[in-house]
Amino acid sequence: MTHSLADGWFTEVFDQQGSAxxxxxxxxxxxxxxxxxxxxxxxxxxxxxxxxxxxxxMVSTRENxxxxxxxSHVALFAHPAPKKVAIIGGGDCGTLREVLKHTGVEQVWQxxxxxxxxxxxxxxxxxxxxxxxxxxxxxxxxxGIQWIxxxxxxxxxxxxxxxxxxxxxxxxxxxVDFYQDCFKALAPLGIVVQQSESPLYHSNSIIKKxxxxxAAAGASSSHTVPFPQVIYPSGWWSCTLASKGGDTTSFxxxxxxxxxxxxxxxxAEMHAAGLAIPEFMRRALGMAD
Amino acid sequence: MTHSLADGWFTEVFDQQGSAxxxxxxxxxxxxxxxxxxxxxxxxxxxxxxxxxxxxxMVSTRENxxxxxxxSHVALFAHPAPKKVAIIGGGDCGTLREVLKHTGVEQVWQxxxxxxxxxxxxxxxxxxxxxxxxxxxxxxxxxGIQWIxxxxxxxxxxxxxxxxxxxxxxxxxxxVDFYQDCFKALAPLGIVVQQSESPLYHSNSIIKKxxxxxAAAGASSSHTVPFPQVIYPSGWWSCTLASKGGDTTSFxxxxxxxxxxxxxxxxAEMHAAGLAIPEFMRRALGMAD
Numbered sequence: 001m002t003h004s005l006a007d008g009w010f011t012e013v014f015d016q017q018g019s020a021x022x023x024x025x026x027x028x029x030x031x032x033x034x035x036x037x038x039x040x041x042x043x044x045x046x047x048x049x050x051x052x053x054x055x056x057x058m059v060s061t062r063e064n065x066x067x068x069x070x071x072s073h074v075a076l077f078a079h080p081a082p083k084k085v086a087i088i089g090g091g092d093c094g095t096l097r098e099v100l101k102h103t104g105v106e107q108v109w110q111x112x113x114x115x116x117x118x119x120x121x122x123x124x125x126x127x128x129x130x131x132x133x134x135x136x137x138x139x140x141x142x143x144g145i146q147w148i149x150x151x152x153x154x155x156x157x158x159x160x161x162x163x164x165x166x167x168x169x170x171x172x173x174x175x176v177d178f179y180q181d182c183f184k185a186l187a188p189l190g191i192v193v194q195q196s197e198s199p200l201y202h203s204n205s206i207i208k209k210x211x212x213x214x215a216a217a218g219a220s221s222s223h224t225v226p227f228p229q230v231i232y233p234s235g236w237w238s239c240t241l242a243s244k245g246g247d248t249t250s251f252x253x254x255x256x257x258x259x260x261x262x263x264x265x266x267x268a269e270m271h272a273a274g275l276a277i278p279e280f281m282r283r284a285l286g287m288a289d
Numbered sequence: 290m291t292h293s294l295a296d297g298w299f300t301e302v303f304d305q306q307g308s309a310x311x312x313x314x315x316x317x318x319x320x321x322x323x324x325x326x327x328x329x330x331x332x333x334x335x336x337x338x339x340x341x342x343x344x345x346x347m348v349s350t351r352e353n354x355x356x357x358x359x360x361s362h363v364a365l366f367a368h369p370a371p372k373k374v375a376i377i378g379g380g381d382c383g384t385l386r387e388v389l390k391h392t393g394v395e396q397v398w399q400x401x402x403x404x405x406x407x408x409x410x411x412x413x414x415x416x417x418x419x420x421x422x423x424x425x426x427x428x429x430x431x432x433g434i435q436w437i438x439x440x441x442x443x444x445x446x447x448x449x450x451x452x453x454x455x456x457x458x459x460x461x462x463x464x465v466d467f468y469q470d471c472f473k474a475l476a477p478l479g480i481v482v483q484q485s486e487s488p489l490y491h492s493n494s495i496i497k498k499x500x501x502x503x504a505a506a507g508a509s510s511s512h513t514v515p516f517p518q519v520i521y522p523s524g525w526w527s528c529t530l531a532s533k534g535g536d537t538t539s540f541x542x543x544x545x546x547x548x549x550x551x552x553x554x555x556x557a558e559m560h561a562a563g564l565a566i567p568e569f570m571r572r573a574l575g576m577a578d
Contacts, residue, residue: 009309018313018334019519020298045307063489065569200352200519228517228525230308230489235524236517262568269565276562278554280354 010042010050012057014233017201021057021231023047030124034116036169041124047231049124051092053117053164057231059092059125067195068128069266070227070274071239072098075158075193076105077256077271078241078248082157083107086185088144088173090162091117094128096137099160101261108137113169115141145172151185159186161194166206174210179217179242189246192219196240198233199226203284207240211285214242223248224285225274227265249275299331299339301346303522306490310346310520312336319413323405325458330413336520338413340381342406342453346520348381348414354553356484357417359516360528361387362555363563364447364482365394366545367530367537371446372396375474377433377462379451380406383417385426388449390550397426402458404430434461440474448475450483455495463499468506468531478535481508485529487522488515492573496529500574503531512537513574514563516554538564 011022023044030041042050048061072095076082083106085099091112099108112118118139122129132139140147148159159182166174173194182192192214197206207224214222219242229237241248256268282288300311312333319330331339337350361384365371372395374388380401388397401407407428411418421428429436437448448471455463462483471481481503486495496513503511508531518526530537545557571577 011309011311013311018336020300020309020311020313021524022300022302022309022311024307024309047307066567200517226517228489228515228523230523230525234517234519235310236519264569265567267565267568267571270567273562273565276556276558278355278559279551279556280553282556 010044010052012052012055012233017233019233021233021235023050023060023231025050030120032116032120034114036114039116039120041120050231051120051124054168056165058164059094059121059128060231061125063230064094064128065264066227067229067237068094068098069263070225071095071160071162071193071195073256073263073266074225074239074251074271074274075160075191075241076102078243078251079158079191080189080252084156085109085158085160086111086148086156087160087162088148089164089170090160092121092125092128093118093132093139094125095160095162096139097128097131100131100134100136103260106136109140110137111140111142111144111147113141113143145178145181148178148181148185151181153184154187156185157187157190159190159192161192163195165197174206176213176216179213183218183244186244188244190244191241191246191248193239193241196224196238199224199236199238199278199281200234203281207238208285210240214240219243220245221248223275224277224281226278226281227274299333299341301341301344301522306522308522310522310524312339312349312520314339319409321405321409323403325403328405328409330409339520340409340413343457345454347453348383348410348417349520350414352519353383353417355516356518356526357383357387358552358555359514359563360384360449360451360482360484362545362552363514363528363540363560364449364480364530365391366540366560367532368447368480369478369541373445374398374447374449375400375437375440375445376449376451377437378453378459379449381410381414381417382407382421382428383414384449384451385428386417386420389420389423389425392549395425398429399426400429400431400433400436402430402432434467434470437467437470437474440470442473443476445474446476446479448479448481450481452484454486463495465502465505468502472507472533475533477533479533480530480535480537482528482530485513485527488513488525488527488567488570489523492570496527497574499529503529508532509534510537512564513566513570515567515570516563
């Protein structure tokens with residue numbers, strides 16, 4: 001998976017699509033292996049620190065804000081009044097930090113299978129972990145699939161599936177069985193949001209399948225929101241929302257416009273903008289001829 | 290500039306930002322040198338053909354549609370009734386093809402300094418050149434700066450600056466003198482649109498400067514529209530519109546929604562979405578604190 005552009009670069013090769021992205025690095029500054037995956041930390045020249053899991057770029061200091069804000073605020077402002085939130089995966093704690101910016105949120109559970117991700121994030125991305133001691137935060141290291149299965153029915157408002165790619169440990173998070181358990185755990189009007197890969201690379205495959213599977217699991221509506229993510233394959237990424245009885249294309253626009261916290265990417269206009277779908281995607285997803 | 294990831298890959302290194310993008314290639318299938326620049330054509334594994342000018346990726350078969358549609362349709366639907374359009378640069382003819390889809394357009398002049406770009410595009414990207422014989426199309430090979438300077442005042446409705454990066458032959462296209470000549474050539478409510486590099490890399494530099502320079506040249510309003518562009522540095526790109534007396538954030542939404550031609554990326558919702566600006570950019574451009 002990891003080829004070297006030359007000494008002094010980290011490269012992620014995305015074999016399926018014959019593309020690769022590289023960052024110039026000062027060096028690898030940490031490395032560890034859990035029972036699930038290997039984690040490397042690089043110090044880059046212009047992107048700050050870079051976390052790499054099993055050869056795939058996960059988080060950089062410079063531009064993780066887009067992903068974390070879009071994975072959290074879109075779903076939380078789409079829900080009428082989110083109080084109980086679960087994050088499946090998300091061990092770097094960046095999504096947790098964003099969720100906790102919502103003062104109406106009463107409890108958040110973050111369930112990542114791999115404690116090492118969080119330990120590495122605490123060490124190298126302390127800014128992402130700055131809300132970990134919030135009394136509303138429950139940071140658990142367990143199997144998220146089982147945790148959702150064991151959830152009290154109708155006990156959650158938002159479930160955020162902040163996972164790695166649908167291979168290896170995260171494969172079971174892209175499956176209709178898991179989505180059914182999510183919908184059982186969601187209260188009425190609850191929302192599940194999942195990172196859903198690249199609009200250019202995956203509209204006809206992973207993204208399309210998520211919509212089909214979410215509908216099969218009981219979603220009343222689902223919608224994909226594209227956003228740029230420079231270090232991920234193709235530099236263009238997405239999340240997909242699905243609702244239990246509500247509409248994923250509406251949101252609390254006044255609350256979003258009057259939000260009390262600072263963001264770097266998200267705002268009410270960007271939320272509305274994220275709901276627009278390019279023509280080729282509309283065709284791939286059966287939204288246009 | 291061009292380092293090799295390994296045999297079988299084309300890599301563009303973006304030195305200023307310590308990043309690189311690579312495509313797996315079957316081979317280099319053509320190469321030529323003009324008095325201005327060197328042009329290489331690669332056959333890639335999954336992106337179709339790739340045109341590279343002086344080591345920088347310009348056009349791939351797979352995803353040039355985003356750039357060409359956003360460079361043309363946003364400006365043309367922002368203008369109340371565009372009839373006369375000039376494209377400065379644009380030698381691959383992809384923007385020209387999109388402009389000619391507008392039946393209200395009466396005349397288009399494409400002025401690229403380098404005839405070799407067009408000859409290479411005709412050979413390797415014939416689909417981009419399919420409208421070159423349209424009787425409304427005037428394909429010229431000349432210095433666009435001089436051509437605009439010599440234009441009859443108030444004779445153009447839209448000027449599209451479809452150039453390479455602001456180094457080398459295109460440097461003079463990112464300058465207040467040139468913008469003043471553009472505004473002189475534009476009729477009232479005329480619009481100039483320029484490719485304006487990466488929101489992540491250039492909001493505080495090139496993009497900010499374009500707004501300042503456009504205002505100095507007489508723009509009544511200017512606005513940057515971000516869009517994904519997978520093969521360009523950071524995978525995230527933009528164009529910046531400036532108007533002579535009009536508002537760059539309004540557009541003919543009904544006409545756009547009822548457009549008679551097929552697109553792959555652009556639609557009325559994507560046009561509106563493109564007008565939203567991420568928070569960090571709003572701050573960089575002085576639109577927010």
